[in-house]
Amino acid sequence: MSIDTAVDIATPTSDTHLTIPVAIVGFGWMGRVHAQAYARVRHHYPTLRPLPKLSVIADELGDRAQAAAEQFDVASVVTDWRDVIADNTIRAVSVTAPNFLHREIGVAVANAGKHLWIEKPVGLSAADARAVADAASDAGVVTAVGFNYRNVPAVEAAREMIAAGEIGEITHARFRLFSDYAAHPDGALTWRYSRDRGGNGVLGDLASHGADLVWYLLGDIDSLIADTATFITERSKPTGATAGHQLAVGGERGPVENEDYVSAQLRLASGARCVLEASRVSVGEQNSYGFEIHGTKGIVRWDYRRMGELEVGTGGAYQDQSVATRYVGPGAGDYAAFQPGAANPMGYDDLKVIEAARFCASIAGPERLGANILDAVRSAEVLDAMSESVRSGTWVSPVRV
Numbered sequence: 549m550s551i552d553t554a555v556d557i558a559t560p561t562s563d564t565h566l567t568i569p570v571a572i573v574g575f576g577w578m579g580r581v582h583a584q585a586y587a588r589v590r591h592h593y594p595t596l597r598p599l600p601k602l603s604v605i606a607d608e609l610g611d612r613a614q615a616a617a618e619q620f621d622v623a624s625v626v627t628d629w630r631d632v633i634a635d636n637t638i639r640a641v642s643v644t645a646p647n648f649l650h651r652e653i654g655v656a657v658a659n660a661g662k663h664l665w666i667e668k669p670v671g672l673s674a675a676d677a678r679a680v681a682d683a684a685s686d687a688g689v690v691t692a693v694g695f696n697y698r699n700v701p702a703v704e705a706a707r708e709m710i711a712a713g714e715i716g717e718i719t720h721a722r723f724r725l726f727s728d729y730a731a732h733p734d735g736a737l738t739w740r741y742s743r744d745r746g747g748n749g750v751l752g753d754l755a756s757h758g759a760d761l762v763w764y765l766l767g768d769i770d771s772l773i774a775d776t777a778t779f780i781t782e783r784s785k786p787t788g789a790t791a792g793h794q795l796a797v798g799g800e801r802g803p804v805e806n807e808d809y810v811s812a813q814l815r816l817a818s819g820a821r822c823v824l825e826a827s828r829v830s831v832g833e834q835n836s837y838g839f840e841i842h843g844t845k846g847i848v849r850w851d852y853r854r855m856g857e858l859e860v861g862t863g864g865a866y867q868d869q870s871v872a873t874r875y876v877g878p879g880a881g882d883y884a885a886f887q888p889g890a891a892n893p894m895g896y897d898d899l900k901v902i903e904a905a906r907f908c909a910s911i912a913g914p915e916r917l918g919a920n921i922l923d924a925v926r927s928a929e930v931l932d933a934m935s936e937s938v939r940s941g942t943w944v945s946p947v948r949v
């Protein structure tokens with residue numbers, strides 16, 4: 549990618565050639581990860597301009613925002629995100645608030661002419677993601693979306709192998725996103741479990757990443773049939789502020805309104821067949837994300853928990869073909885920005901540094917790098933199709949919104 553040669557054409561006011569003032573709205577888990585990523589961009593991409601400068605933190609919890617501002621040396625704290633929109637010094641905004649706020653805040657950010665880095669799934673439905681995409685397109689602002697798993701250098705290497713035909717024509721594939729973050733029956737009934745605020749549960753949380761990876765690696769999905777389930781149907785309401793996934797014991801109980809589990813069979817436009825399965829209640833599965841992709845001449849497998857490795861089987865054996873571990877290194881995606889040689893493990897936060905760098909480089913232009921709002925629309929169309937398939941019990945094609 550051309551990050552190193554990017555030049556600043558996006559910030560016409562003072563201090564412009566070096567930095568772009570950014571704000572973060574919502575300082576829970578993801579807000580913190582975005583803040584760390586903005587801070588580290590200069591460490592890993594020293595020649596990139598503009599560099600982000602975190603200048604405002606917004607969270608409805610004033611204490612949380614204030615503590616974060618002290619930790620990250622940020623001058624301004626607000627509790628109403630509209631103050632970020634009204635702040636003319638802010639040129640780019642991270643939206644890391646709960647899903648139900650994505651549409652309203654995302655549209656407002658774009659309408660104000662500010663660049664937008666927004667977390668997946670971007671709202672509660674494809675219509676929400678499309679509303680943000682249209683606002684961004686009308687305003688001509690740059691967008692980035694948190695499909696961080698496609699930033700993994702090994703995933704990018706797998707994509708190149710597949711595109712180069714190293715494993716032949718793709719026949720079938722499995723994508724899994726299993727987690728235990730909601731497996732504890734005492735997990736607090738946060739915004740995630742409400743349809744109005746969290747949307748379609750594990751579909752938006754995890755299957756959204758899966759739908760993006762299927763497209764990124766294998767292309768368009770032609771049709772699908774899906775099944776969903778909610779296994780833990782009630783949880784205790786939290787009595788105080790929450791961030792991420794916390795326990796709440798003994799409080800008033802309320803209903804879980806969205807999906808714990810989804811499985812889907814996909815027919816790809818290429819003719820390949822695919823299985824995508826996601827669960828937030830898999831005991832014993834911690835961030836067990838990955839894929840296995842089969843072709844007429846080989847196989848490539850990847851597991852997020854061994855992020856820098858691919859298992860690859862290629863050659864002409866067909867039967868009894870051996871499979872070997874390939875450690876990715878410089879040359880695979882943005883690996884070289886982090887480590888000088890293969891098999892030095894990268895971590896989750898590094899993926900967000902890559903995302904932040906691509907966002908800044910896209911602002912500099914002219915290339916658009918990384919996942920953007922149109923990728924969020926495409927992923928959400930697949931999730932909507934899954935819900936429609938469950939409702940109708942039939943094969944469904946994703947509807948373009």
Ligand SMILES: NC(=O)c1ccc[n+]([C@@H]2O[C@H](COP(=O)([O-])OP(=O)(O)OC[C@H]3O[C@@H](n4cnc5c(N)ncnc54)[C@H](O)[C@@H]3O)[C@@H](O)[C@H]2O)c1
Nearest residue numbers: 574575576577578607608644645647667668669694791792
């Ligand atoms: N890309 C990924 O891998 C990934 C991982 C986790 C979460 N996410 C996404 O990030 C988003 C946030 O998830 P999280 O786990 O950080 O949630 P969280 O609950 O930890 O944090 C949400 C924060 O938003 C704040 N907030 C709520 N309402 C607000 C308002 N009106 N104005 C300002 N702040 C408000 C809360 O106080 C909280 O601090 C979700 O959309 C989620 O899907 C993405």
